[in-house]
Amino acid sequence: MDCPHIPELSYGEFGERLRARIAGQRIPLAGSLELTFRCNLRCVHCYVAHGHNGLPGQEELTCAEIYGILDHVVDEGCLWLLLTGGEPLLRPDFLDIYGYARRKGLLLTLFTNGTLITPRIADYLAEWRPFKVEITLYGRTQETYERVTGVPGSHARCMKGIELLLERGLPLKLKTMAMTLNRHELWDMKAYAESLGVNFRFDPLLNARLDGSSDPARFRLSPEEAVACDLEDPQRMDSWRQFCQRFVGMPPDPEHIYHCGAGVHTFHIGPHGELSACMIAREPHYDLRQGCFREGWREFIKEVRLQKRTRDVKCARCRLIALCGQCPGWAQLEHGDQETPVEYLCQVAHRRAEAFGLGSMTS
Numbered sequence: 001m002d003c004p005h006i007p008e009l010s011y012g013e014f015g016e017r018l019r020a021r022i023a024g025q026r027i028p029l030a031g032s033l034e035l036t037f038r039c040n041l042r043c044v045h046c047y048v049a050h051g052h053n054g055l056p057g058q059e060e061l062t063c064a065e066i067y068g069i070l071d072h073v074v075d076e077g078c079l080w081l082l083l084t085g086g087e088p089l090l091r092p093d094f095l096d097i098y099g100y101a102r103r104k105g106l107l108l109t110l111f112t113n114g115t116l117i118t119p120r121i122a123d124y125l126a127e128w129r130p131f132k133v134e135i136t137l138y139g140r141t142q143e144t145y146e147r148v149t150g151v152p153g154s155h156a157r158c159m160k161g162i163e164l165l166l167e168r169g170l171p172l173k174l175k176t177m178a179m180t181l182n183r184h185e186l187w188d189m190k191a192y193a194e195s196l197g198v199n200f201r202f203d204p205l206l207n208a209r210l211d212g213s214s215d216p217a218r219f220r221l222s223p224e225e226a227v228a229c230d231l232e233d234p235q236r237m238d239s240w241r242q243f244c245q246r247f248v249g250m251p252p253d254p255e256h257i258y259h260c261g262a263g264v265h266t267f268h269i270g271p272h273g274e275l276s277a278c279m280i281a282r283e284p285h286y287d288l289r290q291g292c293f294r295e296g297w298r299e300f301i302k303e304v305r306l307q308k309r310t311r312d313v314k315c316a317r318c319r320l321i322a323l324c325g326q327c328p329g330w331a332q333l334e335h336g337d338q339e340t341p342v343e344y345l346c347q348v349a350h351r352r353a354e355a356f357g358l359g360s361m362t363s
Contacts, residue, residue, distance in 0.1 A: 039090065204220075
């Protein structure tokens with residue numbers, strides 16, 4: 001029987017109230033846990049180098065180590081957790097880790113390429129429902145998809161994985177990285193997602209690899225093409241307009257390197273126990289095998305957030321920084337240091353400003 005004294009809140013209202021309640025406090029509300037760098041695909045644009053498994057001698061966190069970390073992140077206030085990779089389903093103990101996290105009360109999101117989903121895995125997810133599952137499409141057709149992934153048969157396995165999740169009514173979303181190899185099928189992918197009754201999103205901004213390689217940049221859309229994708233999608237344009245009204249024009253912090261929310265309410269943990277402010281900004285990091293999450297979050301990540309600029313860069317004065325995506329992580333991957341602006345992002349931001357009628361702010 002429903003209790004009339006307990007008000008019902010939508011998920012959106014719950015999230016807004018929670019964030020309002022903790023405003024001004026550093027609580028690790030949401031994090032990401034990268035279970036492995038390994039993957040069964042060989043995507044041309046991937047930020048993890050093929051075969052990369054960390055530094056020599058490094059081993060992935062064991063199941064027991066992950067359990068301990070999950071205990072600590074929950075104790076510190078974490079509510080939302082993303083399980084990702086690499087391809088997380090490659091770990092034979094994935095369901096053990098997933099189940100433990102779920103029983104801890106975490107709202108779990110799973111990022112996967114979908115090719116390793118089996119009836120057994122889908123059944124388990126249906127029993128212990130995730131907050132959502134996101135599968136990346138690399139193309140609508142087999143030809144385009146496998147041109148990106150480099151693995152014959154991967155398209156059919158992905159389609160089967162999607163089918164298995166939908167059969168069980170799981171909360172699925174589809175997404176893609178828009179690039180030169182699949183740009184021509186972008187709207188076909190969106191139409192496919194809509195035909196399934198699931199949401200679709202895309203990102204046209206490819207970053208460099210963790211090992212410093214610029215190979216993914218070869219497949220970037222030009223700044224003009226990236227903005228054209230925004231303009232072609234009415235829903236995306238509406239979202240951008242709302243975003244601009246809220247954030248564009250606000251001057252950046254001229255003193256500190258970080259101007260985003262990384263390390264305020266979010267964190268990232270790599271497959272060998274590397275705690276960092278976010279998935280992109282991986283350096284500097286704190287070794288959870290040599291310390292505990294509480295110390296890493298409360299002391300180390302706090303100090304990362306307080307890093308000051310060591311030189312004057314144009315980003316410190318740019319009122320379009322919200323449109324840009326410039327951050328210490330992108331700069332580190334692109335240039336090997338945290339402060340050098342990424343020119344590609346700068347060009348995209350200025351073209352977005354022009355497209356959205358914000359020309360007066362571009363000077």
